[in-house]
Amino acid sequence: MDAASTPADDRTGRERILDAAIRRFADQGVDGTSLRTIAADAGVSQALIVHHFGSKEGLREACDTHILGAIRAQMRQAAAEGRDLDVLETFRRRQEHAAALPYLARSLAEGAPSVVALVDELADETVRAMADGVENGTYVPSEHPRERALVLLIWSLGAIALHDHVRRLLGADLTGDPAGLLPYLRGATDLLTDGLFSEALRDRVRDAITQLEQER
Amino acid sequence: MDAASTPADDRTGRERILDAAIRRFADQGVDGTSLRTIAADAGVSQALIVHHFGSKEGLREACDTHILGAIRAQMRQAAAEGRDLDVLETFRRRQEHAAALPYLARSLAEGAPSVVALVDELADETVRAMADGVENGTYVPSEHPRERALVLLIWSLGAIALHDHVRRLLGADLTGDPAGLLPYLRGATDLLTDGLFSEALRDRVRDAITQLEQER
DNA sequence: AGCCTAACTGAACATTCAGTCAGGCACAAG
DNA sequence: CTTGTGCCTGACTGAATGTTCAGTTAGGCT
Numbered sequence: 241m242d243a244a245s246t247p248a249d250d251r252t253g254r255e256r257i258l259d260a261a262i263r264r265f266a267d268q269g270v271d272g273t274s275l276r277t278i279a280a281d282a283g284v285s286q287a288l289i290v291h292h293f294g295s296k297e298g299l300r301e302a303c304d305t306h307i308l309g310a311i312r313a314q315m316r317q318a319a320a321e322g323r324d325l326d327v328l329e330t331f332r333r334r335q336e337h338a339a340a341l342p343y344l345a346r347s348l349a350e351g352a353p354s355v356v357a358l359v360d361e362l363a364d365e366t367v368r369a370m371a372d373g374v375e376n377g378t379y380v381p382s383e384h385p386r387e388r389a390l391v392l393l394i395w396s397l398g399a400i401a402l403h404d405h406v407r408r409l410l411g412a413d414l415t416g417d418p419a420g421l422l423p424y425l426r427g428a429t430d431l432l433t434d435g436l437f438s439e440a441l442r443d444r445v446r447d448a449i450t451q452l453e454q455e456r
Numbered sequence: 457m458d459a460a461s462t463p464a465d466d467r468t469g470r471e472r473i474l475d476a477a478i479r480r481f482a483d484q485g486v487d488g489t490s491l492r493t494i495a496a497d498a499g500v501s502q503a504l505i506v507h508h509f510g511s512k513e514g515l516r517e518a519c520d521t522h523i524l525g526a527i528r529a530q531m532r533q534a535a536a537e538g539r540d541l542d543v544l545e546t547f548r549r550r551q552e553h554a555a556a557l558p559y560l561a562r563s564l565a566e567g568a569p570s571v572v573a574l575v576d577e578l579a580d581e582t583v584r585a586m587a588d589g590v591e592n593g594t595y596v597p598s599e600h601p602r603e604r605a606l607v608l609l610i611w612s613l614g615a616i617a618l619h620d621h622v623r624r625l626l627g628a629d630l631t632g633d634p635a636g637l638l639p640y641l642r643g644a645t646d647l648l649t650d651g652l653f654s655e656a657l658r659d660r661v662r663d664a665i666t667q668l669e670q671e672r
Numbered sequence: 673a674g675c676c677t678a679a680c681t682g683a684a685c686a687t688t689c690a691g692t693c694a695g696g697c698a699c700a701a702g
Numbered sequence: 703c704t705t706g707t708g709c710c711t712g713a714c715t716g717a718a719t720g721t722t723c724a725g726t727t728a729g730g731c732t
Binding site (some may be wrong): 269271272348349350351356359360363377378379380382383384386387388389390391392393394395397398399401402404405406408409410418419422423424425426427428429430431432433434435436437438440441442445446449452453455 | 485487488564565566567572575576579593594595596598599600602603604605606607608609610611613614615617618620621622624625626634635638639640641642643644645646647648649650651652653654656657658661662665668669671
């Protein structure tokens with residue numbers, strides 16, 4: 241059925257295909273989605289997909305540049321505006337980009353090659369933004385600022401990649417509007433404001449790490 | 457080629473099949489692996505796989521119970537011994553379980569149904585262990601202990617799911633021996649000992665959250 | 673020896689997939 | 703009216719996949 245399109249869908253076939261593909265790729269994966277399914281969703285013949293995008297791989301690349309490009313643009317915009325409160329916040333500009341986060345989650349999970357470049361850019365941007373944040377007193381200083389920034393990015397992206405588990409365990413919707421991620425924010429801010437380790441544990445952890453350093 | 461097996465591999469066919477399947481499933485995904493490939497790896501006919509496991513799905517279930525069961529057992533053992541330093545540490549008992557973490561990573565990424573039960577158990581265990589830790593002074597108290605524990609678990613599992621990115625960005629190998637994850641530990645302990653938010657930011661964050669709470 | 677069972681195989685099977693091909697249809701330009 | 707020129711389609715192909723099936727081999731038991 242062409243659930244993706246209203247009865248009178250005057251968008252061009254190419255747009256409907258791209259839309260259906262993004263949705264299917266996001267929740268079934270690329271390998272788990274056939275061109276037939278996408279064609280049916282878009283109310284279009286399978287041959288038209290190949291006509292427009294050359295191949296399934298071509299369609300995948302088109303989806304990647306569409307979605308990942310949009311995310312990239314938002315990241316740059318957020319960076320330019322100097323917003324830096326939460327890495328997640330970079331993405332959560334909702335509306336027509338409703339499909340962006342699930343698509344990103346699936347791309348991360350599949351280890352899609354095109355997502356590597358995006359993650360690398362996010363990494364650079366996060367390291368830079370957090371250095372700024374330390375400088376202007378938003379964040380506390382760190383002995384390992386780069387590692388700290390990257391781990392925080394990994395945690396944020398990892399939570400997105402596991403958003404189904406997050407929803408099940410916490411009842412928080414990481415792909416939806418800000419209000420939906422309240423439970424997640426509670427846990428995250430708890431950890432990021434006061435930390436987790438007590439005074440007693442800090443030394444033990446520090447010792448364990450220096451021991452590891454010497455072992456290598 | 458039967459790279460998985462030494463020239464004189466006297467293990468039973470069933471074992472070789474299971475071993476090859478776990479390896480292939482872990483790094484190509486279930487859908488991305490054909491029975492023919494597994495059969496070739498194990499030096500066995502394709503029909504033998506079906507003979508032993510009934511179907512590809514049967515083989516998948518066998519792999520799941522094998523690996524996820526092993527992880528489960530280690531978790532229970534760690535819980536019984538009262539170790540609770542790091543959730544990751546629960547898994548890192550290496551040796552013959554070298555394939556466990558990559559397999560878990562792939563299962564998490566694919567959203568395999570059998571991993572849901574395991575994650576739920578890990579969640580219960582984490583919540584419980586962290587409550588203990590607060591009681592005996594290992595961890596600092598929290599306003600939202602459950603959310604905090606679950607977010608920490610999600611972060612840990614998310615990092616495993618994204619271990620390729622972790623390796624690329626941080627040079628840390630989350631699936632290997634403890635020494636390999638040093639850069640990750642540095643960033644993580646930095647965040648978990650001192651937190652991230654400065655005094656100035658705490659109030660802003662707290663305000664933002666209470667505002668979200670009222671909006672709903 | 674005869675028998676039974678489990679391990680194992682090669683060949684064939686039906687299905688699904690991405691991709692090809694020849695052509696229809698609408699509409700604008702000459 | 704004729705000639706394109708995009709957009710689009712149904713019918714088709716070759717390759718790959720999971721599964722079935724008839725049969726072979728080996729070893730233990732009576």
